[in-house]
Amino acid sequence: MSTLTSVPAPTGAAGPARGLRLGGMNWLVWRQHRAAFWTLLAATVAGVLLIAYERTQLMSYLDTQGWPHLKDGWDQHLDTSAMDRISLALGLAPVVIGVFLGAPLLANDLETGTAKLVNTQSSSRVRWLVTKLGITVAVTVLCTTALSLAFGWWWAPLKHLTSGPSWDSSTVFDNTGPVPVALTLFTVVGGVAIGMLLRRTLMAMVVTFGFGVATQIAWAYERMSLGHIQVATSHNGVLADNSFPVLPGSAHMIDQFYLTASGDYIGYGNCHEMTASATNACLDQKHVVGWAVTYLNQSQMPGMQWLGAGILLALTAALAAFILLWGRKRLV
Amino acid sequence: MNGNGAGYGDPGEPGEPGDGTAIAAYGIGKKYRRGWALRDCSFRLPAGRICGLVGPNGAGKTTLLGIAGNLLEPTTGTLRVFGEAPESEGANRRTAFLAQEKPLFRRFTVEETLRLGRELNPGWDQRAAEDIVRAGNVPMAARIGTLSGGQRTRVAFALAFGKRPDLLILDEPMSDLDPLVRHEMMGTLLAEATEHGTTVLMSTHMLSELENVCDYLVVIAEGGLRLAGEVDDLLESHALLTGAHVDGQLPANLAHHTVVETRTSGRQFTALVRPGPDGLDGGAWQAETPNLEELLLGYLRSPQAAPLLTPSARIDDVQAVAA
Amino acid sequence: MEFRIDRRSGIAAYQQIVQQTRQALRLGVLLPGDRLPTAKEVAETCAVNPNTTLKAYRELEREGLVEPRPGLGTFVLRSLARPQAAADGPLRGELDAWVTRAREAGLEREDVAALVASVLEERFTGTTVAAAQGEALDMRGQG
Numbered sequence: 001m002s003t004l005t006s007v008p009a010p011t012g013a014a015g016p017a018r019g020l021r022l023g024g025m026n027w028l029v030w031r032q033h034r035a036a037f038w039t040l041l042a043a044t045v046a047g048v049l050l051i052a053y054e055r056t057q058l059m060s061y062l063d064t065q066g067w068p069h070l071k072d073g074w075d076q077h078l079d080t081s082a083m084d085r086i087s088l089a090l091g092l093a094p095v096v097i098g099v100f101l102g103a104p105l106l107a108n109d110l111e112t113g114t115a116k117l118v119n120t121q122s123s124s125r126v127r128w129l130v131t132k133l134g135i136t137v138a139v140t141v142l143c144t145t146a147l148s149l150a151f152g153w154w155w156a157p158l159k160h161l162t163s164g165p166s167w168d169s170s171t172v173f174d175n176t177g178p179v180p181v182a183l184t185l186f187t188v189v190g191g192v193a194i195g196m197l198l199r200r201t202l203m204a205m206v207v208t209f210g211f212g213v214a215t216q217i218a219w220a221y222e223r224m225s226l227g228h229i230q231v232a233t234s235h236n237g238v239l240a241d242n243s244f245p246v247l248p249g250s251a252h253m254i255d256q257f258y259l260t261a262s263g264d265y266i267g268y269g270n271c272h273e274m275t276a277s278a279t280n281a282c283l284d285q286k287h288v289v290g291w292a293v294t295y296l297n298q299s300q301m302p303g304m305q306w307l308g309a310g311i312l313l314a315l316t317a318a319l320a321a322f323i324l325l326w327g328r329k330r331l332v
Numbered sequence: 333m334n335g336n337g338a339g340y341g342d343p344g345e346p347g348e349p350g351d352g353t354a355i356a357a358y359g360i361g362k363k364y365r366r367g368w369a370l371r372d373c374s375f376r377l378p379a380g381r382i383c384g385l386v387g388p389n390g391a392g393k394t395t396l397l398g399i400a401g402n403l404l405e406p407t408t409g410t411l412r413v414f415g416e417a418p419e420s421e422g423a424n425r426r427t428a429f430l431a432q433e434k435p436l437f438r439r440f441t442v443e444e445t446l447r448l449g450r451e452l453n454p455g456w457d458q459r460a461a462e463d464i465v466r467a468g469n470v471p472m473a474a475r476i477g478t479l480s481g482g483q484r485t486r487v488a489f490a491l492a493f494g495k496r497p498d499l500l501i502l503d504e505p506m507s508d509l510d511p512l513v514r515h516e517m518m519g520t521l522l523a524e525a526t527e528h529g530t531t532v533l534m535s536t537h538m539l540s541e542l543e544n545v546c547d548y549l550v551v552i553a554e555g556g557l558r559l560a561g562e563v564d565d566l567l568e569s570h571a572l573l574t575g576a577h578v579d580g581q582l583p584a585n586l587a588h589h590t591v592v593e594t595r596t597s598g599r600q601f602t603a604l605v606r607p608g609p610d611g612l613d614g615g616a617w618q619a620e621t622p623n624l625e626e627l628l629l630g631y632l633r634s635p636q637a638a639p640l641l642t643p644s645a646r647i648d649d650v651q652a653v654a655a
Numbered sequence: 656m657e658f659r660i661d662r663r664s665g666i667a668a669y670q671q672i673v674q675q676t677r678q679a680l681r682l683g684v685l686l687p688g689d690r691l692p693t694a695k696e697v698a699e700t701c702a703v704n705p706n707t708t709l710k711a712y713r714e715l716e717r718e719g720l721v722e723p724r725p726g727l728g729t730f731v732l733r734s735l736a737r738p739q740a741a742a743d744g745p746l747r748g749e750l751d752a753w754v755t756r757a758r759e760a761g762l763e764r765e766d767v768a769a770l771v772a773s774v775l776e777e778r779f780t781g782t783t784v785a786a787a788q789g790e791a792l793d794m795r796g797q798g
Contacts, residue, residue: 024451031444032437113435120401120429121452121495329405382704515702522698526705544660544668547706
């Protein structure tokens with residue numbers, strides 16, 4: 001042991017540069033949670049490697065089908081079950097990270113008293129909270145962004161094709177772009193807040209699990225409400241085979257209505273009569289001229305993802321602000 | 333540093349430590365959901381003292397220490413540490429706090445625990461911290477979770493002393509230690525405090541911890557202040573009277589003094605009093621100066637007795653206004 | 656020189672330090688020019704408040720036995736050792752012979768101490784009886 005009695009210089013300034021040298025509060029937070037952080041980083045690397053492997057499998061199949069000019073029936077032997085399985089695992093990530101990283105982040109310190117230990121050193125409580133949240137958020141963003149990019153890259157060849165998971169499925173929508181990052185951040189920071197309020201690690205993990213699942217369910221319900229609804233209409237009546245309007249190939253259909261001469265939409269359950277003539281009479285009487293179909297076009301996907309992610313990130317920021325304001329006064 | 337560190341090490345100096353004020357409490361109170369834990373406490377702790385904070389369990393000791401150590405905010409009143417608010421950077425830097433449960437990160441090694449102190453405290457004294465750890469033969473590479481209670485306390489002490497505090501606050505520091513380690517840690521504590529002129533405020537309910545260790549005393553009971561001041565002054569301003577009572581009638585002239593507590597046993601009565609201005613002569617009793625234990629027990633048994641603060645422990649109005 | 660503070664003796668710690676220092680001066684354990692342990696050293700070994708030690712040293716200083724030298728410590732000024740009381744002095748030899756005889760006569764340690772204490776009280780009436788008793792007890796402890 002050296003006879004170091006003076007104050008070590010602040011982060012990075014001391015001695016020869018040895019790569020990334022953490023100092024001060026950053027060192028403490030990393031040291032305290034390094035097992036969780038390294039686990040997360042390792043799992044991310046494994047996930048990215050797995051996705052990369054699966055993508056080479058996909059591409060070699062597509063190559064046999066003449067990619068990028070695919071022959072007819074190219075998708076007869078297309079197997080995208082790996083994509084569904086991995087997306088399911090990725091879908092669990094927000095809950096798992098929230099429960100195992102978010103919930104104990106403050107709850108454990110409050111439960112074991114180490115919050116007192118840290119807060120009776122010379123650095124301020126806000127500094128402690130900001131560093132804890134900051135490093136956790138940074139690691140979470142790094143990992144989820146990497147996985148999101150990898151998954152998007154895997155799906156990209158299928159993006160404009162009619163087979164494989166479509167853009168509006170949870171498989172694709174929730175695992176690409178900013179969505180997984182925002183969902184995870186929201187669950188993790190929510191878990192931190194829950195842990196701060198409950199002050200018990202195990203209870204915080206259980207409650208955070210419920211919070212994460214509820215978030216996923218709410219998201220699944222609201223996901224497709226994020227788009228700007230488009231309408232396609234036809235004026236060839238409603239009975240002929242070709243009377244239905246043509247939608248863009250990958251559109252997400254929401255609902256369909258009868259279109260009347262006055263431009264109103266009425267439910268297509270109307271005029272469900274016994275005989276064709278009665279039906280026709282009914283349709284005539286209501287002046288039904290064709291179909292109106294509401295849908296979301298695939299081109300809306302990035303906008304919807306960013307809108308949803310934006311809402312989640314705003315909520316996350318509000319939670320983080322709450323943690324700082326509450327914790328500044330009441331922690332320990 | 334406040335420069336009174338030399339005072340102890342050099343016996344030639346007068347024994348009075350620096351005349352600054354380490355802690356000044358102005359009517360502080362703390363209310364929890366279940367009620368008041370501490371009410372209207374005003375006192376002063378001069379710098380350089382080793383002060384015992386005594387009271388029964390639940391008297392508000394931990395609350396008072398928590399307020400001084402910036403872990404709690406008072407509901408009423410204010411407290412100043414070296415003239416600054418506890419949450420200020422200055423006060424924070426000059427104060428070290430050792431909680432009763434001596435929390436440490438169980439997965440950290442001893443070395444990492446000391447590094448924690450080094451990373452978070454600008455005035456860190458690595459050698460002082462290491463010396464304390466080494467004196468107990470605690471291996472630097474051992475994880476905290478594998479250490480014995482005494483070793484863990486030693487590491488917690490090292491962390492507190494490595495900060496080089498001017499005020500060291502300890503909540504029941506010796507409660508879970510065996511007698512040998514307790515004696516050793518008390519010696520270490522006193523030696524460090526002596527060398528650096530550290531003001532020490534430690535709570536305890538073990539009288540043996542106080543005797544010969546503390547030169548200052550703050551006694552609280554049921555959330556209120558009972559006694560505060562130099563141990564010697566407090567002892568000398570009391571007398572323990574013993575005599576014979578007549579059918580339960582205590583001598584009438586006992587009323588000339590402030591009676592803290594009276595007890596009778598057979599024909600004998602014992603009274604702990606604060607002598608009135610005329611002195612103790614003329615009573616049918618024998619007067620003695622009480623020892624610390626008799627004084628403390630008397631006050632703890634008689635919560636209704638008027639509190640006593642010696643002049644050095646009083647907060648006068650001028651100071652209160654200035655604060 | 657190391658002090659032994661007995662917390663159950665009922666004697667104030669500073670008085671114990673004074674007595675033990677006097678004792679050491681009397682027995683020649685401390686000689687003029689010797690340095691007394693600093694308040695820090697006493698605090699470390701005995702867990703005694705430094706002010707207690709300083710109070711004791713001030714008392715010894717008033718008695719002219721020790722002298723503080725700023726920045727250096729507290730030093731012994733004069734000895735209380737009397738040649739007669741030295742380990743090889745004739746008085747000690749006589750006492751030794753007397754104690755041996757008392758023991759042969761069947762007296763227990765306590766009997767001897769009580770006998771000595773009572774004679775001391777007789778011969779030294781008016782002087783500090785309590786101190787003499789304390790010293791007698793100390794001598795017994797070291798006998």
